[in-house]
Amino acid sequence: xxxxxxxxxxxxxxxxxxxxxxxxxxxxxxxxxxxxxxxxxxxxxxxxxxxxxxxxxxxxxxxxxxxxxxxxxxxxxxxxxxxxxxxxxxxxxxxxxxxxxxxxxxxxxxxxxxxxxxxxxxxxxxxxxxxxxxxxxxxxxxxxxxxxxxxxxxxxxxxxxxxxxxxxxxxxxxxxxxxxxxxxxxx
Amino acid sequence: xxxxxxxxxxxxxxxxxxxxxxxxxxxxxxxxxxxxxxxxxxxxxxxxxxxxxxxxxxxxxxxxxxxxxxxxxxxxxxxxxxxxxxxxxxxxxxxxxxxxxxxxxxxxxxxxxxxxxxxxxxxxxx
Numbered sequence: 001x002x003x004x005x006x007x008x009x010x011x012x013x014x015x016x017x018x019x020x021x022x023x024x025x026x027x028x029x030x031x032x033x034x035x036x037x038x039x040x041x042x043x044x045x046x047x048x049x050x051x052x053x054x055x056x057x058x059x060x061x062x063x064x065x066x067x068x069x070x071x072x073x074x075x076x077x078x079x080x081x082x083x084x085x086x087x088x089x090x091x092x093x094x095x096x097x098x099x100x101x102x103x104x105x106x107x108x109x110x111x112x113x114x115x116x117x118x119x120x121x122x123x124x125x126x127x128x129x130x131x132x133x134x135x136x137x138x139x140x141x142x143x144x145x146x147x148x149x150x151x152x153x154x155x156x157x158x159x160x161x162x163x164x165x166x167x168x169x170x171x172x173x174x175x176x177x178x179x180x181x182x183x184x185x186x187x
Numbered sequence: 188x189x190x191x192x193x194x195x196x197x198x199x200x201x202x203x204x205x206x207x208x209x210x211x212x213x214x215x216x217x218x219x220x221x222x223x224x225x226x227x228x229x230x231x232x233x234x235x236x237x238x239x240x241x242x243x244x245x246x247x248x249x250x251x252x253x254x255x256x257x258x259x260x261x262x263x264x265x266x267x268x269x270x271x272x273x274x275x276x277x278x279x280x281x282x283x284x285x286x287x288x289x290x291x292x293x294x295x296x297x298x299x300x301x302x303x304x305x306x307x308x309x310x311x312x313x
Contacts, residue, residue, distance in 0.1 A: 128266075174310060
């Protein structure tokens with residue numbers, strides 16, 4: 001259950017923790033770096049300096065109080081809707097896959113995909129912004145066509161681990177997904 | 188028959204374009220610099236306003252600058268998102284036919300499914 005350090009696609013340090021709950025149940029948690037004090041103070045100082053400059057030009061003190069409100073509300077919105085603390089993947093062999101994102105304010109958003117819909121978990125590479133990145137994704141089965149893929153669900157979207165971390169997660173998931181092929185009667 | 192080698196016809200086209208562009212440039216300079224009264228005395232009263240002699244180049248330069256940003260933006264918009272199936276497969280790969288496997292022959296060219304590729308790359312067989 002130890003934590004291994006890796007890097008994200010943009011170079012930020014992330015940590016991967018793998019917990020085995022039973023023979024067919026595994027939880028993989030990727031922890032993103034916390035909000036840095038220096039970036040928070042940089043943004044706050046920039047906004048307040050701009051507001052002070054506007055105040056000097058317009059002689060209106062509403063600008064200053066508006067800047068304080070904007071900073072506070074912006075910080076709360078950022079922590080609650082944007083900043084992700086950790087992303088976890090829970091693979092239960094015969095049941096399904098659960099993807100959880102926990103935000104910095106404590107909010108958790110969960111998605112569950114049942115095993116009947118899951119075709120495979122693969123590492124795909126695609127163009128994102130101006131880079132080509134590797135990312136882990138769940139391929140969902142097309143109900144009409146056994147070979148077809150109806151949907152692609154990308155995982156670890158905000159931590160974006162690099163290939164070495166993704167290979168570890170991929171191997172863990174494949175060990176559990178292989179069990180459903182060898183023992184179809186038990187599911 | 189489509190070689191880029193110089194030909195007499197191409198030389199004539201080039202010279203005609205060269206003369207035409209010099210004529211156009213001289214016409215633009217005359218329109219921009221010669222005072223209106225002189226042009227009126229010559230009988231040329233229906234030429235566009237001299238305002239456009241400055242406005243059109245300015246519009247053109249701004250359009251070129253926006254064009255850079257627009258092209259970059261269009262490229263980014265046409266890139267398939269990470270959740271699209273176009274990153275995995277496409278119509279040609281879905282409709283391909285499986286050719287029969289022959290012993291001691293090189294297998295036919297086909298699009299290999301991503302699950303198989305992943306297994307080969309990332310799960311080393313011992």
